[in-house]
Amino acid sequence: MNQKIQKLLELSEKESRRIIGLMSGTSLDGLDIALCKISGSGLNTQLTIEKFETVSYTEEVKNDIRGIFSRQQIDLQKLTLLNAKIGQLHAGLVLSAMKQWGVHPEDIDCIASHGQTIYHAPKRLHKLENYPDATLQIGDGDHIAVNTGIITLSDFRQKNIAGGGEGAPLAIYGDYILFSCKDENRILLNIGGIANFTKLLATGVDVICSDLGPGNTLTDALCMQYFNKPFDPEGSIARSGKVSGQLLETMLAHPFFLEEFPKTTGPELFNTGFIEAALAASGLDLPDPRDLIATATALTAKTITLGIKKTILNMPFTLYVSGGGCHNSYLMEQIQNELPSVAVRLTEELGINPDAKEAALFALLANETLCGSKVCAGIEPSLTMGKISLPD
Ligand SMILES: Nc1ncnc2c1ncn2[C@@H]1O[C@H](COP(=O)(O)OP(=O)(O)OP(=O)(O)O)[C@@H](O)[C@H]1O
Numbered sequence: 054m055n056q057k058i059q060k061l062l063e064l065s066e067k068e069s070r071r072i073i074g075l076m077s078g079t080s081l082d083g084l085d086i087a088l089c090k091i092s093g094s095g096l097n098t099q100l101t102i103e104k105f106e107t108v109s110y111t112e113e114v115k116n117d118i119r120g121i122f123s124r125q126q127i128d129l130q131k132l133t134l135l136n137a138k139i140g141q142l143h144a145g146l147v148l149s150a151m152k153q154w155g156v157h158p159e160d161i162d163c164i165a166s167h168g169q170t171i172y173h174a175p176k177r178l179h180k181l182e183n184y185p186d187a188t189l190q191i192g193d194g195d196h197i198a199v200n201t202g203i204i205t206l207s208d209f210r211q212k213n214i215a216g217g218g219e220g221a222p223l224a225i226y227g228d229y230i231l232f233s234c235k236d237e238n239r240i241l242l243n244i245g246g247i248a249n250f251t252k253l254l255a256t257g258v259d260v261i262c263s264d265l266g267p268g269n270t271l272t273d274a275l276c277m278q279y280f281n282k283p284f285d286p287e288g289s290i291a292r293s294g295k296v297s298g299q300l301l302e303t304m305l306a307h308p309f310f311l312e313e314f315p316k317t318t319g320p321e322l323f324n325t326g327f328i329e330a331a332l333a334a335s336g337l338d339l340p341d342p343r344d345l346i347a348t349a350t351a352l353t354a355k356t357i358t359l360g361i362k363k364t365i366l367n368m369p370f371t372l373y374v375s376g377g378g379c380h381n382s383y384l385m386e387q388i389q390n391e392l393p394s395v396a397v398r399l400t401e402e403l404g405i406n407p408d409a410k411e412a413a414l415f416a417l418l419a420n421e422t423l424c425g426s427k428v429c430a431g432i433e434p435s436l437t438m439g440k441i442s443l444p445d
């Protein structure tokens with residue numbers, strides 16, 4: 054047998070695999086690198102995060118990505134260049150992290166790379182007849198494989214769309230596999246740039262996973278615009294402002310929030326233009342920036358909690374939070390206030406570092422593909438995901 058195919062076969066037959074999951078999300082803050090040890094597959098999966106690091110992007114990289122991110126008109130050459138450049142950058146960051154951890158490439162079975170989302174265009178956003186749901190992640194896996202010498206799986210979202218999904222949220226598979234529990238109804242909430250959730254009932258039925266709306270994306274943009282800060286540290290700016298009830302009501306009336314679950318979105322919709330349109334519609338003068346940030350934070354808390362309440366109705370449940378938004382103590386307080394009888398915890402209590410959860414999720418999806426199982430039978434679309442790049 055061809056040696057490369059033989060290697061893949063051996064990988065799929067190993068008792069456990071060490072997979073590096075990579076995620077660079079919509080916040081453009083950096084690359085999350087999670088070294089995971091994974092044994093088994095499907096509902097028998099055991100996953101331990103052995104090492105984790107977030108490597109911040111330099112301002113130059115952030116500006117490069119901002120030049121094309123979630124924009125309808127861009128420089129096509131820039132997109133082409135960045136597809137290769139981000140792949141090479143991620144490879145370099147993985148090699149540095151491994152060096153720092155004292156881990157050698159031969160100790161790693163594969164890399165699972167999400168890539169950088171550049172544009173997410175579900176039909177609900179583009180509304181163009183005769184065009185499908187679509188999404189684009191760049192940072193090609195071939196560059197990661199060749200530059201690290203490690204087999205790389207990447208570009209997970211296309212297959213999900215090909216199978217009838219919107220390409221997101223893919224958290225449903227990992228949440229279902231890792232966190233389903235017969236003794237507890239659980240909501241897994243991730244607050245990144247965009248917030249999403251998975252409903253896992255103790256009975257195992259009616260699993261729902263959906264984006265909810267903005268996580269930190271609006272507050273990040275406002276903090277940059279008015280305070281030259283990448284985000285609102287611990288929610289301190291929002292805490293110092295006053296929520297504008299009228300602006301909040303106008304924003305909550307946006308049709309996206311009225312659509313049924315599951316649905317997906319991104320900064321293509323939730324950006325400063327969204328706030329400007331809401332201000333214009335409500336006829337308000339431009340409020341104090343602190344009030345704007347307080348109102349955007351309230352929108353995040355409201356849309357998260359209204360969405361969750363609508364889904365789980367009157368059942369008792371525990372909420373497990375992950376993503377950078379869990380460090381915003383003001384936002385977390387607001388979520389708790391809206392859900393007074395709910396235990397609000399972090400995924401740390403389930404053994405998963407809240408900052409590493411999404412990167413670990415992609416390691417898990419790669420594991421499913423390598424083991425050749427049908428991902429989460431019963432959850433649609435049930436397909437293995439990720440393209441395989443061989444290093445040589
Ligand atoms: N100490 C903190 N205080 C307040 N907010 C914080 C803090 N640390 C991180 N954040 C928020 O978390 C964001 C990053 O979160 P995360 O890395 O989970 O997002 P992402 O993965 O880029 O987004 P997505 O999951 O939507 O793709 C930051 O942009 C910031 O808004």
Ligand SMILES: CC(=O)N[C@H]1[C@@H]2OC[C@@H](O2)[C@@H](O)[C@@H]1O[C@H](C)C(=O)O
Pocket residue numbers: 078079170173188220221222223224225245246247248249264317318319411
């Ligand atoms: C297209 C895209 O990159 N979507 C991200 C984004 O960030 C959060 C939310 O929007 C979610 O739908 C998704 O990421 C996570 C990892 C997911 O697919 O579950």
